[in-house]
Amino acid sequence: MAVKVVFLHGIGDGDPRGGWLEGLNRGLTQAGYEPIDRANTLAPRYSAILSTEGIGAKMPPVTYRVKDDSKARFEFARRQARIQRSLGLPSTASGLGAHLMPDGPLNTMQGFAVGHLSAYDLTQVRRYVRNEALRGAVLRHLLDQDFGDEIILIGHSLGSVIAIDLLDHLPENIRVRRFITIGSPAAAPSLHEGSERLLKRFPYARVDDWSNIFNPADLVTGGRGLAPTFPAAQDFAIDIGFLEHGAGNYLGHPAVANLVAQITYPSKSLVLAKSGIAVRLTDSQASLLLLLHYGHTLVRYIKDPAAAARYAGALRLRQDHVVAEIEEFATVGQQPLAAELHQLIDGGVPTVPHLWELHEAVGELAVLALTNVVDPYEIDVDRAPVQAIPAVAFALGFSTDVGEKVVRAIEDVQKALDRRGGVPWGRVLGAAAGLALLAAGPVGLIAAAPVGGAGAAAIVGGLAGFGPGGMVGGLAMLGGLAGAGGALAAGAVAGGGDEQSSALDLKTLVLRVTVEHARKMLDLPFDQNLWYQLADAETRVCGQINLFEAFSDPKSPRLAMLREIEDSLGRLMTFVIANGLAPRSIEAGDEVRLEAQEPDPAAIG
Template sequence: MRVVFLHGLGDGDPELGWLDGLNIGLTQAGFAPVDSDKVIAPRYRSHFETAGISAKVPPVTYKTKDDSDARLAFERRQAAVQRFLGYEAGVGTFGYGRVPDAPVAVIQQAAIKAVPLFDLPHVKRYMQDEGLRGAILKYILDHLPGTGEIILIAHSLGSVVAIDLLDNLHPGLHVRRFVTIGSPASAKAIHVGSDRLLKRFPYGRVDDWSNFLDTGDPVTAGRGLASTFQGAQDFTVDIGHKHDSKLYLGHTSIAKLIAQTLYPTNSVALRGGDIAVRLTDNEATILLSLHFAHAVQRHIKDKDAAVRYASALTAQQDEVVAQVEMNAGSVGIARELAELAGGTLPRLPHRWKMHEAVGELVVLSLTNLVEPYEIDVERAPREALLDMAVELGFQRSTGTKIGDAIEEVKTHIGRKSGLPWGRVLTAAAGVAIIAAGPVGLALAAPVGVFGAAALTGGLAALGPGGMVGGLAMLGGLAGTGAAVATSAATLSGGPVEPVADSNALVLRVAAEYARKSLDLPYDKGLWYDITDLESQLSARVNRLAVYSDPGSPKLENLRVGQRIVARLMDFMLEKNLGPAELVSAEVDVDRAIEKARRTMDEDARLEAWNRG
């Protein structure tokens, strides 16, 4: 495999300083350096200095009409890159402080006008001079092989040329890894008067694209490429606010990413050890979640939605496998996890009693298991309940009754409260689910709900790429009898809003009603958790209403919580879900009211008779 490097302007780097930097990074990471005869580094500086140079722009060779499958595969590989770099020290993924567009434009425009050392003036010329652009592209293509695989690395001006080149490459040439460093390709200044750069990304030709920048690099002005190019995935590194390709490629994490493709290793198939390792409860819950998601996918009627859901689920399953492989080196793994890592979804163990299973299934049926993707699955989760009841060793009718119970709660609560049914009730668990990449998620739970930490043991290690969000389901949430504490700490350290707890109680009411429908024991003390929350919500509303605007979003949010709680209480009374003494008292009150009403009616009739 050849390494192709497209340089920034300068002198074209005739001494291959970029390669020295890459080899330093490779050596520090424990890999062999790359020989100069294994690289292709065409120098095109002279094209900017030759008057009248011109050529026709090479034809577009990527003409696939439908590359939707290739795009899904591309996104899966991008997620793998994000996971890999997410664990690398010194690499920033998402959420770094970007310079706003206005300052970026000013900085980069100033560089174009006043700093000829940088490439931006030449980038603008490349973009606006059709003949020059054609000559450079043709020159580079003449240096590239017609077939095979390459790693394409491009710096500064070279990154703009490389992006432009992707859909003009020889049809038999495939880019195994595309790495851009210090790229100014998102600068608005260079796009003014030009509309040429890569309007359609060649997903079937490029395996992945990682763009690295130092936020202090004046050519990038701290701005990545993802906002301009759909295929790009941005990462930040610290090279001392410089723009040097040697420093970028000498960064160990960038070198490791290149080595991953340059020196591929065959992953060793995982298998359970000689000593039987039992699935932890959390690992079993993750498998249950995967099975439920697969059942949902089977019942999605819309073909396009089913395909997208299946692809999103595959990406989520990749996350689980990556976590399994990471943990496998230090501890033994259960046979089921070894099967999962080998590409087979293992059978579910029959370890859930019906009472526990009901709680799990209620939560799963109301959860988006391919978070952060949003796909309309219509009634598929309800139909999946029947399949899952059988997989867990129960009758299909059990799944039907659970589904019916959920529908009754949804109808009673959701009709007027505006609950977002069909999506994961993130706040319901008092849980923060935070996006950390195209696919990876970090999960954090308050101590009051799950004990010392979320998902302890087994697959508990939550790296920067995170666990699986929807798939790292929170075992036993709906089955716990404890109230969801309103003071539970979130990631920010602040209190959970009571409205979040009202959503949590919706799940618990649904679970307890399903249990009652199946003649199982249910938590009759749940009523007191709801009345306690009613008091907290009312106290918060009364205090904030004194000084807040009448239409305050926070007040409205709290009032939504009040409406949810009121309807939950009404539902519980209607279905006799409260404590026996409360139900008895409620019946006695109803009887007394009815008796009083009849007495009043009788008195009114007698009075009317006497007047007549």
């Protein structure tokens, strides 16, 4: 085993019997792995330094001096996301044992014993943090050890504080393949008051990932994680028992043992078998590939290099999640994959399939332009979302003019809705008083048919996290509003749902108007029944307003939202008439009725 497991102990005698390793090996064995030999570990003891007065040394130099580690930070975030997917643990405390925790802040509580330790007696920890000479002595003692080139660094209790402090002092040749803190008190405010903050700059290019494991009923942790204090830490709450703080119990937990096993016993990457039979993409899978292609295309149009780099990093993170779900779908569900999906798994961005007719592509392009592909991350990319649309239209097999007209249609509708004028492309697009449009919902994600076996439907649930839109595809959304579906959607606008559901359905109607407008601009057939769906929605919303006004406060947030929806619907209806999207009888208005009443002069003649 090339990677060495380094364990930094907490307060006390330094765990000379190796209880930490016994606990870790118990967890590894239970998970089906071989135990780790002591020869492949390093557990330096420094308890004598901590307990002896007068010992001190100059702090070792900071060895992490990378000027720009933004790329390393993006890759760090991707690895953190993989860990979160693999562990499936909550990142926040469940409240377990919170009602049994004693009252009072962490730095004033005394006397709650855990084994031989007073859990709230953090004197040694505070002394280490605030006494620079003592810190220097401990760190220099550790740096004299033979770490090797690659390590898994585990810090327990006080040892977690020391481990955090050690990261940017390590020799440049050492790579921390995995950083794990357990039972850490490092978030306690009292440790940082009147002292230099530990680890001012996290060494993203040196440390692959950081998982902080805490027991909510462990008094030393105060029931809190480290992320509020150290942004690089990813917190995971586990249950190892009330008041339990021992390193062996932490390391024996399956989640922690698996974290170690992933590095010490790495499994070979699974190569998915490729069927000799050609597998056709489903419509939703094709929409997924189009969505990712659009995201990669959009990056090329972001003028700010820093924003482009952040967007590309966030896109890769989202793509990693999709690939993980596809792999699970293929392995657990025993489902063959289309060649394009294999290409995606191999790290590429497949060529966009030419599966859409022109009238369908218009809908997909409109949804793309109003989609934040990297949701939930919000990055100001200026006009890049619409500048990329003509190139994507060309990739779909159509002229760039198709994309340009879709962009014009979007801008026309947005201007009609926005009282201030203009289209705020760089931020979440708004209708009326800031109602979110589709900037938070993806176009179309993989919609796998139900298959047998445990976890076979995981792809459906997992990909729902790829943005609030979940599994709803752009065309599916549009198709669902056609005919009777439109009446249902319009009814949902005012059917007693909350403001969020009302706004969502308004978004859908805005999209419908946009798509039909674009289709008319391209001389394609468009749906004139759209007017009746808008009118039905307006009638229902006004009915709700009339009902709520009788009892609610005049400035009720719900009333305000409904009035904004009413205003937006009115603007949409005006736009539909002005742009020839309504039935002729509606466009003509009173003139039609007058024509029906007055005799035709030509007929008289």
